[in-house]
Amino acid sequence: MGDNSKKFISSDELKKHNKANDLWISFQGKVYNVTDWAKEHPGGDIPLLNLAGQDVTDAFIAFHPGAAWKYLDKFFTGYYLQDFQVSEVSRDYRKLVSDFSKAGMFEKKGHGVIYSLCFVALLIFACFYGVLCCDSFWVHMLSGGVLGFSWMQVAYLGHDSGHYQIMTSRGFNKFAQILTGNCLTGISIAWWKWTHNAHHVSCNSLDYDPDLQHLPLLAVSSRFFQSLKSHFYGRKLTFDYMARFFVSYQHLTFYPVMCVARVNLYLQTLLLLFSNRKVPDRALNILGILVFWTWFPLLVSCLPNWNERVLFVLVSFCVTSIQHVQFCLNHFAANVYVGSPKGNDWFEKQTSGTIDIACSSWMDWFFGGLQFQLEHHLFPRLPRCHLRKISPIVQELCKKHSLPYKSLSFYEANVWTLKALRTAAMQARDFTDPAPKNLLWEAVNTHG
Template sequence: MAEKKYITSDELKKHNKSEDLWISIQGKVYNVTDWAKIHPGGDAILLNLSGQDVTDAFVAFHPGSAWKYLDRYFTGYHLEDFLVSEVSKDYRTLVNQFANLGLFEKKGHTVIYCLCFIAMLIFACCYGVVFSDSFSIHMLSGGLLGLAWMQVSYLGHDSGHYQMMKTRGYNRLAQILTGNCLTGISIAWWKWTHNAHHVACNSLDYDPDLQHLPVFAVSSSFFKSLTSQFYNRELTFDPVSRFFVSYQHLTYYPVMIVARFNLYLQTFLLLFSNRKVPDRFLNIVGVLVFWTWFPLLVSYLPNWPERILFVLSSFTVTALQHIQFTLNHFAANVYVGPPKGNDWFEKQTSGTIDITCSSWMDWFFGGLQFQLEHHLFPRLPRCQLRKVSPFVQELCKKHNLPYRSLSYFEANLETLKTLKTAALEARDLTSPVPKNLLWEAVNTHG
């Protein structure tokens, strides 16, 4: 038997570039430089955790069947100073327990129920638009379409985290249908940003879900013009940013209503960029399907004022979902810097907030009210999240880690408080950026 070769954690850290990317899983060191280029979850995840032991992240995102593929990337080295914290041991034990109980495979009938509900909502919307002359019915139809989009997004989210259909091909088809065709938002864009968000949860410079300048800044750290490691550009805090951020607690809800326009824009920017986009052609075709049926439906309305109000009606309902996504993270703890593979559980508990609700409202939140549970076990079907919540709470209590669960109303107040705190700090910086005339006018007379 060949003698084991070892390297230290400090030596592993040196292999942290796209052209030289090593990671460790359970103390074995792997060279994933070439794999990162074709990694289904995108290269951002591996780059963010490069040069580290990433066992907990690997366990969270991969089924047991994935372990057999690691050997081809094994460098022959083991980590000399490999240690496992007590919280990581308990976390991995939980994952094994859930796997042995078959919870990752028991998906329930969520897909069938959701598809039937979505079909009813879209049919009712189209019927109201095409066969009614009532302004009220038209606005109600817009609201129903918005509700359908919310449910469609939850299905797309499910399909992106685990195989909700019988085969990978059908699962990919479900992703294109639910994302691109029905909502106009590319599933490729969602995967690109969402996977990075999960790994770098609430890192101001690594998590794209917190990088919303010039409109929002959840922390005064953004006032230093951080560099986004995800977008590879500076998040400049200029006079325009300062103006918008200074009133972000007042503009929060109006911006959420029109936030969907930004998602459409981000979809087009990615699909027609130079980046390598998985299934680019299918994504483009799917988006074209949306931009065929949606304008056609709107064209059936009698005049432009009703058409605009119809779109705003649908966007206003989906704003509830956009708000929910921000409630889960905006008021949670944030940090600057890359994620660490050896404090996976701690970072997830620190950066997420659950929404308390009755079980009969689970359909409305799509399982994401159990945000911490979802972040810890992203492959777990949403119908299982309520069941595992007590185990997560117990583990948090055992290791003295936060478990925050607020009502929808309380979470809104906390988010507004966070935004207002940053807004007031933006106004009172001792070394302000150059002020523009609009800034001067508002702060002199406003």
């Protein structure tokens, strides 16, 4: 009798509610209307829009603790999904989440945060000491490298604080986010959350994942040559002559571009903070950015001449580029697709779009846990100290369901990435007919 009193809709009917002004989603077969709440969603509206009109149970479980379920009741439409089904791989995935939760793994964060904070403080002190108290050119350059290395470690702390609470309270955790992101690196935590949540939900979708949208400088797939529309940025990624020129040599320019990639992150931060978009804690984020753009220029100005100042900045950027390269290695050579993410193949999409970096356990601090990229994508709330422990379990589950588990050495991952970039570069050179014989000549004469 209870079932007869329920109201049902089909998956096809649910798909019709997939717009910003009519946004329905399903959790565990129950249908919710989150249209008005999407803008208030702590993770931003992009993840909800990308998964609109679908059952998104796996994604919800991945990003939210069990306590979050109670907040859904006020959005319940009264409808249930008539053809709701759970695949075997989703059942196994949800069981793993449940097992990890019962074991308290999401709450047990170890002492990594304390060690990392102390290490970062030591690095920053060493950098300031080298700049302010030494006259040697080489000490100044070494200090720039130390600063770049500290930015790498700070970024891992900011990443962790954005995914789960690394401090004792939400207030202190927000303070850690602003400190590590805005104040120490000049990159807004609000910008990071905006892009990173979209990346997790739409992992390696060419038109939905912002982490793959780097035209005109880079294109990981020839499908970008069709001038795809970015659903994240809301504009066309135009593949014009200039983009074609840069992409044609991207396997040669990849590392130089990574050395100055930080400049783009600063620019993206400013564009978001001073845009018309709703930005959580906008004033606090702007204040944090002002702190960075106060202490960093002052530190650089303490160097004796402009040659050393420019080289100091370049050295710090080049060292930090190791981390930018690492992030590219995790995804650039993995499988890609065009289209919106689907809620019913969460596990499959994460395994397809990620590559782990194999390393010894004593190197875990260097990669910040993100060498276990698949494990992190499947369980983003899981503290990094557990990722190595669960890796064999994830491998077994992938093997059980005949899904890929790609793990490469740092060197191998670089080779794979360069091969992927070179393949797209060669395709870019032959994309149009007739193909220019000298792309450098064409770019200079076309654009001046």
